[in-house]
Amino acid sequence: xxxxxxxxxxxxxxxxxxxxxxxxxxxxxxxxxxxxxxxxxxxxxxxxxxxxxxxxxxxxxxxxxxxxxxxxxxxxxxxxxxxxxxxxxxxxxxxxxxxxxxxxxxxxxxxxxxxxxxxxxxxxxxxxxxxxxxxxxxxxxxxxxxxxxxxxxxxxxxxxxxxxxxxxxxxxxxxxxxxxxxxxxxxxx
Numbered sequence: 001x002x003x004x005x006x007x008x009x010x011x012x013x014x015x016x017x018x019x020x021x022x023x024x025x026x027x028x029x030x031x032x033x034x035x036x037x038x039x040x041x042x043x044x045x046x047x048x049x050x051x052x053x054x055x056x057x058x059x060x061x062x063x064x065x066x067x068x069x070x071x072x073x074x075x076x077x078x079x080x081x082x083x084x085x086x087x088x089x090x091x092x093x094x095x096x097x098x099x100x101x102x103x104x105x106x107x108x109x110x111x112x113x114x115x116x117x118x119x120x121x122x123x124x125x126x127x128x129x130x131x132x133x134x135x136x137x138x139x140x141x142x143x144x145x146x147x148x149x150x151x152x153x154x155x156x157x158x159x160x161x162x163x164x165x166x167x168x169x170x171x172x173x174x175x176x177x178x179x180x181x182x183x184x185x186x187x188x189x
Contacts, residue, residue, distance in 0.1 A: 008044075008070065009041070009048065009053065009067055009068060010041045010042045010043060010044040011042070011044065011070070012066070012067050012068070012069070013038075013041060013042055013056055013060070013067055014042040015070065016060050016062060016066065016067070016070075016072055017042075017060060019072075020060070022060065024038050024039060024042075027056070027059050027060065030058075030059035030060075031055040031056050031058060031059025031060075032055055032059075033052055033055055033056060033059075037052075038056070041056075050064075053067055053068075081101065081102070081103055086099050086100065086101060087099070087100040087104075088100075094121070095117065095119075095120075095121035096115065096116070096117055096118070096121050096122075096123045097115070097116040098113055098114070098115055098116075099113065099114040099115075099116075100112075100113055101113060101114060108186055109186060110183065110184070110185050110186070111183070111184040111186075112181075112182070112183050113181075113182045113183075113184070114139075114179065114180070114181060114182075115170070115179070115180045115182055116177060116178075116179050117141070117143070117170070117171075117177065117178045117179075117180070118172070118177055119172060119174065119175065119176055119177065120172060121171075121172050122169060122170070122171040122172070123169065123170045123171075124167070124168075124169045125164065125167070125168050125169065125170075127164070127165050127166050127167055127168075128164045128165055128184070129165065129186060129187065130165050130187060131163070131165060131187035132163070132164045132165050132184065132185065132187060133161060133162065133163055133164060133184070133185045134161070134162055134164040134168070134182060134183070134184050134185075135159070135160070135161050135182065135183040135184075135185070136154070136160050136161075136170070136180050136181070136182050137157075137158070137159045137180065137181045137182075138154045138155060138156050138157065138158050138159075138178065138179075138180055139156065139179040139180060139181055140156055140174075140177065140178060140179040141155075141156065141172060141174035141176065141178025141179060142154065142155045142156070142172075142173050142174040142178060143170055143171060143172055143173060143174075143178050143180060144169075144170075144171040144173050145160055145162065145168070145169070145170055145171075146168060146169045146171075147162040147163065147164065147166060147168040147169075148163075148166040148167070148168070150162065153173060164184065
């Protein structure tokens with residue numbers, strides 16, 4: 001990055017970080033760049049790669065141009081996943097089909113799924129990372145949710161939110177197929 005625009009990139013990063021009262025430690029955690037490296041970049045001792053600048057921009061929730069110019073522009077997403085691009089996953093449980101609706105770039109942040117259960121099928125899940133939550137809406141049929149000691153039966157149109165950092169199970173209790181829209185939200189620390 002030899003352009004005149006990029007000459008003060010470290011100062012720009014520092015100014016935006018401080019404007020939002022983000023510590024070096026928090027930024028390092030958000031973007032996956034070490035605190036020591038961020039310190040060197042901000043003090044203009046090293047010239048970061050494009051990949052590193054991209055990570056820092058994501059950690060600050062701004063676009064790369066903001067870091068290059070010092071003029072802050074918030075990132076605005078507008079992305080489409082076409083039906084033919086949606087990933088279909090098979091589980092170890094026969095009769096349970098999963099469509100991953102969210103892009104892979106969102107993995108381990110926020111994930112969205114469409115689950116289709118054949119009659120009588122169950123999907124057991126091991127605990128996810130601490131403070132992970134699942135949000136389910138029953139689109140068709142009826143299901144039973146067990147999360148730790150908690151149990152509930154839901155019908156079409158019902159919604160449930162529960163912690164998924166414990167063993168949990170979704171079971172189709174309808175006379176036919178059940179469909180569920182599920183969002184998994186992972187904790188930010």
